[in-house]
Amino acid sequence: MDRFGQILGFCGLSTGAPRARRACPLVCHASSSDVVIVGSGIGGLAAGVALRKATNKSVTVLERSDGEDITDGTSISVWPNAWAALEALDRDVSERLRSGKVRVESGKVVKASGKVITSWNFDQVWKGFELRACPRQEIISELSTLATELGVDIRYNTSVERVDPSSSTIYVEDGSTITAGIIVGADGAGSRVRSSVLKDGSPNVAPLVAYRGIVEEKGISTRQALQVWDDSSSARFGSVPITEDKLYWFVTGPGTAPRGTSFVTSEEPLQLLDKFPEDLKDLVxxxxxxxxxxxxxxxxxxxxxxxxxxxxxxxxHPMLPNLGQGAGAALEDALAFASALQEGTDDPNSAKKALRAYERSRFKRASIIQLRSRGISSLVHWDSPLPAALLSVAFYPPLVFNHCKYTPPLKFT
Known part of the structure; x- marks a missing residue:
């Protein structure tokens, strides 16, 4: 057992099931680990898995929640680059996540009036293009189980207050501290790690609000991704099949909402869909x-x-959701991070060099996807007939989806 595991054992916190509710008692004032990852989302867990497979470092993941994620019932689109990253991380996990999920074969954008703006087959991008929707919590569950099996210690109910990069110390809200050889902030758009280190303010709040839901009904799914645009406003409806009997939908439109996820009634998204077809309102x-x-x-x-x-x-690199690349980019980060730390990071100087190398390796690609996501969002939610007119004549699938090409820097068998 590594030193951090011994300390946790002394405190009565031996490694257990990934969703167990655990918190370090106040008597446990200080501990240490080779690598501490703040945040147990897809990126944080994937980084823990990749690091344990690539190195012999001890890894601890800190999660402020109790593991019962409010977003259990939401889904994400898993694009080819994300599938490539999942396969490189663990083939068995990727196959279990694929099981029963519909492979989306085509896409269509239509106006609320029914007029088709554009349509395409994903095989036009490249043969075997793979897009499937997957409930977020399924991915989290698979990664947290694998991480625990590999010896990653996941500590729930552990909220980080701040970090001190000069001493590589994490200050926890319960008064305890953790010293780490390397600290990774994977704690979302409102990252406390980022605010401690970069001090560059809060993320930009877009004048948009997004609603999501899943409908379960026998035979409901098709093999087509759909978007419906309002003729007279920037409101948009979209849907992606998950399984043969499960469909994921989203609604976006003008408005603001607090960062994070909350439950609402159907009244709010239906206000945006006032002029949309009745069958879409029924899905909501x-x-x-x-x-x-x-x-x-x-x-x-x-x-x-x-x-x-x-x-x-x-x-x-928080990005607007219009390309559906948040999870994919995080998975790519995880592999690049583990690849950079494979060799020679036992002393602080070599660790610093490896981290800066990781950041350089990801900057260009992550930045392109960030900017594309912002540009697509501006175009899609422009309250004007021009975007639909442009899309109808200039939509070229191989160009639009070329960001989905990705070669992992590591592959674990």
């Missing part, structure tokens, strides 16, 4: 739960870290 009303999110992003930043602290996922 059939969802057992409807989730509302405020939408935030940042412009690309040249600096992701300092000393032995770095960032990953939304903490490094």
């Amino acid at each position: 009303m059939k969802a057992k739960r409807i989730y509302r999110n405020g939408v935030v992003d940042r412009l690309p930043s040249l600096k992701w870290g300092e000393e032995t602290v770095t960032l990953l996922g939304d903490a490094a």
